[in-house]
Each structure stands twice: as C-alpha cells, then as structure tokens.
Amino acid sequence: MSGIDSVTIKLGTASYPVIIGAGVLADERVWVSRLNADGVLIVSNSTIAPLYLARLQSVLEKLNIPHQLCILPDGEQYKTLTTWQQIIDALLNMRANRKTTVIALGGGVIGDIAGFAAACYMRGIRVIQVPTTLLAQVDAAVGGKTGVNMPVGKNLVGAFHQPALVVADIDTLSSLPEREFRAGIAEVIKYGLIMDAGFFDWLQNNTDAILTKDAAALHYMVATSVAHKASVVSADAHEQGQRALLNFGHTFGHALETLTNYSKWLHGEAVAIGMLLACAYGEKTGRTAPEVTAKLNQLLGKIQFDISIPEDITAQNMIETMRSDKKASYAGLDLILLESIGAAVISRGHRPELLLKDFPMEYLG
Ligand SMILES: NC(=O)c1ccc[n+]([C@@H]2O[C@H](COP(=O)([O-])OP(=O)(O)OC[C@H]3O[C@@H](n4cnc5c(N)ncnc54)[C@H](O)[C@@H]3O)[C@@H](O)[C@H]2O)c1
Numbered sequence: 001m002s003g004i005d006s007v008t009i010k011l012g013t014a015s016y017p018v019i020i021g022a023g024v025l026a027d028e029r030v031w032v033s034r035l036n037a038d039g040v041l042i043v044s045n046s047t048i049a050p051l052y053l054a055r056l057q058s059v060l061e062k063l064n065i066p067h068q069l070c071i072l073p074d075g076e077q078y079k080t081l082t083t084w085q086q087i088i089d090a091l092l093n094m095r096a097n098r099k100t101t102v103i104a105l106g107g108g109v110i111g112d113i114a115g116f117a118a119a120c121y122m123r124g125i126r127v128i129q130v131p132t133t134l135l136a137q138v139d140a141a142v143g144g145k146t147g148v149n150m151p152v153g154k155n156l157v158g159a160f161h162q163p164a165l166v167v168a169d170i171d172t173l174s175s176l177p178e179r180e181f182r183a184g185i186a187e188v189i190k191y192g193l194i195m196d197a198g199f200f201d202w203l204q205n206n207t208d209a210i211l212t213k214d215a216a217a218l219h220y221m222v223a224t225s226v227a228h229k230a231s232v233v234s235a236d237a238h239e240q241g242q243r244a245l246l247n248f249g250h251t252f253g254h255a256l257e258t259l260t261n262y263s264k265w266l267h268g269e270a271v272a273i274g275m276l277l278a279c280a281y282g283e284k285t286g287r288t289a290p291e292v293t294a295k296l297n298q299l300l301g302k303i304q305f306d307i308s309i310p311e312d313i314t315a316q317n318m319i320e321t322m323r324s325d326k327k328a329s330y331a332g333l334d335l336i337l338l339e340s341i342g343a344a345v346i347s348r349g350h351r352p353e354l355l356l357k358d359f360p361m362e363y364l365g
C-alpha cells in the first residue's frame with residue numbers, strides 16, 4: 001500500500017494506529033483487518049455527511065457491517081450534552097452492544113462529542129476517529145480527549161477515551177474552507193516550535209506547496225505532526241507532565257478567545273497569535289533565543305495569518321484572563337516557553353506583575 005502511512009500511538013494494550021494518506025477513507029484494505037465490529041453508528045454533521053458519508057458507507061457495505069446514522073447540526077454551539085444525548089439515544093435505539101463501534105466522521109467537534117458518547121455508553125465502547133479537518137487530523141482525533149461544552153466554559157465535561165483507530169484521509173482537506181485550513185496550520189507550526197526545528201524549516205520552505213494543497217506536502221505535514229503528537233501522548237497519556245508542552249501558545253491564545261467571546265478568531269488563529277506572544281515574552285525575559293520571534297513572525301506572514309489584536313484588549317485584561325484560566329496556580333502562571341525553535345520548557349511561577357512588566361506590548365493594538 002504505497003502512499004499510506006501508519007503511526008502507532010503506543011499505550012500498551014490500548015495502542016492504536018493512525019492511518020494517513022490520500023483516499024484511505026474509501027480504501028477497504030485500510031479497514032478490513034482493523035474494524036472489528038458487528039455494528040456501527042456513524043456520527044457526522046450536516047455539512048460533512050453530504051461530502052464524505054457515502055465513501056464510508058460503501059466500505060461498510062463491502063465489509064458487510066450493518067450501520068446506523070446520527071447526523072447532527074454543524075457548529076461548536078452543538079457540542080453539548082443535548083447532542084451527546086442524541087448519540088446515546090441512537091445507540092440505545094439500535095440496541096448497541098459492546099461490539100458496536102462508533103465512527104466519528106468530521107472535525108474536532110464531532111470527534112469530541114462522539115468520542116464522549118462512546119466513552120459513556122455501557123461504560124465505554126470502541127470509537128474510530130475519521131478526522132476531516134486539518135486541526136482534527138493533526139491534533140483533536142489523536143490522544144483520547146473527548147467532551148462537551150457547558151454554558152460556563154468549554155470542554156468542562158468529558159473523559160479520556162482513546163480511539164481504536166484513526167483514519168486521516170488527506171483528500172478530505174480539499175473541501176475544507178480556506179480559513180479552517182490555515183487555522184489548522186497553527187497547530188502544525190506548534191509541533192515544529194516545541195519539538196522539531198527541522199520540521200519548522202521544512203514548513204518555512206514549503207508554504208507554497210502547503211497552501212496550494214499539494215498532496216505530497218499535505219501528507220508529509222500531517223504524518224509528521226501526528227508522529228509528534230503520538231510521541232507526546234505515548235509518554236504522558238493523561239497530561240501529567242510532557243503533554244503540557246502541547247499547550248504552547250494556548251494560555252495567551254485562550255485569553256484572546258475568551259476576551260472576544262470566541263467570536264473573532266478560530267482557535268488556530270488565536271493560537272498563532274498566542275505562540276507569537278509567548279515567543280516575544282520569552283525573548284524579553286531572556287528565556288528564548290533572540291531570533292525565534294522574528295522567524296515565527298515571518299512564517300505566520302507567509303501563511304497570511306492576521307496577527308493584529310483589537311485595541312480594546314490590554315495586557316492587564318489578558319493577564320487577568322490568563323490567571324483565571326484553569327491551569328493557573330497560586331504561585332503564578334505556568335507557561336510553556338521556547339528556549340529555541342524545537343525546544344520547549346515548562347516555565348513556572350510567572351507572577352502577574354512580572355508578566356505585565358515584560359508583556360510584549362508591541363503586538364497589542
Ligand atoms: N480532543 C482534543 O484533543 C481536541 C484538541 C483540539 C481541539 N479540540 C476541539 O475540536 C473542536 C474544533 O475542531 P475543528 O477545528 O475541526 O472544528 P469543527 O469540527 O467545527 O470543523 C470546522 C468546520 O469545518 C467543517 N468541516 C469539517 N470537515 C470538513 C471538510 N472536509 N470539508 C468541508 N467542511 C468541513 C465543519 O462542519 C465545521 O463547520 C473544538 O471543539 C475543540 O475544543 C479537541
């Protein structure tokens with residue numbers, strides 16, 4: 001099977017493969033030995049189902065596996081216990097048993113809700129993630145975090161529930177809205193920044209191929225990102241230590257998202273600016289090597305990220321918001337900072353007054 005990569009998430013008996021390639025969704029050779037189910041519930045949404053459901057259904061038909069559908073409305077606002085209940089009801093209606101498998105066909109929203117329903121039904125049945133956004137392929141579908149939003153905050157209720165298999169078909173990225181695609185690239189850049197300087201250089205040198213969605217470039221970009229997420233998740237499945245490095249740029253980014261009520265930026269766009277702020281702050285405090293921020297700025301420019309921050313967002317209200325983030329501790333904020341490109345560290349105890357003193361004001365509006 002040329003053109004198909006398999007990356008293993010190593011978690012002992014819970015290990016699973018991530019299959020990456022063009023056309024893997026509709027390729028029954030990918031599924032035949034790995035889909036061990038006597039029934040399937042496909043969970044998708046009203047945008048993705050018309051595009052990709054038929055491909056998955058034809059594979060299941062060829063493999064003689066009966067399936068039911070649960071098609072949800074599209075949007076983050078539907079990542080709730082109400083839609084979770086719809087999936088549970090669909091499982092109850094089909095009399096799902098321990099050999100039933102949930103297949104999540106969609107972006108991170110579908111993956112998170114469907115994964116959480118699979119985690120809960122009969123205390124846990126198998127879920128297969130078929131991520132169709134760049135963000136979901138390189139991040140959300142891998143690692144077993146599932147959940148829903150609550151009115152007071154995002155992802156507050158959920159469970160760790162590793163998938164049995166992840167099938168990342170890079171062909172699905174062709175229909176992804178351009179803005180969603182670019183936002184996903186922020187998480188890709190993150191892997192280069194925190195753990196792979198060579199990959200960061202490759203991204204710098206291949207932006208044209210990426211932005212024109214050259215198949216070989218997308219394949220390499222997704223496979224490399226998944227391999228990095230795999231190594232972090234394998235070492236620290238429950239985010240006790242190293243997995244926290246994946247939050248690079250996210251403390252600043254979450255503050256931007258919160259202060260704008262999640263209405264101005266897509267998650268990846270806020271993370272891109274967050275990474276820039278983390279680099280600039282790191283440089284100001286002497287923890288980050290001098291040229292790092294400039295290099296990131298240059299790459300974000302090539303991808304055409306808009307890094308401007310509205311005038312009403314001040315350093316004070318950003319820091320206040322970062323403090324109330326769930327990851328803040330009494331001794332000060334823990335931040336992920338870079339020492340250099342490819343080397344991230346957990347840097348503890350950033351007290352608000354020091355954060356304010358060295359805040360990279362030049363990036364604020
Ligand atoms: N579990 C984790 O570890 C983890 C990690 C990061 C993010 N997340 C979660 O993921 C969610 C964001 O995921 P997302 O960025 O994939 O957003 P999303 O799932 O909302 O998808 C973005 C949009 O693209 C559409 N879409 C998806 N695939 C498409 C395709 N191939 N062609 C055309 N349109 C398509 C979707 O219907 C949606 O409108 C958030 O809820 C976030 O909390 C989870």
Ligand SMILES: [Zn+2]
Nearest residue numbers: 187250267271
């Ligand atoms: Zn993220």
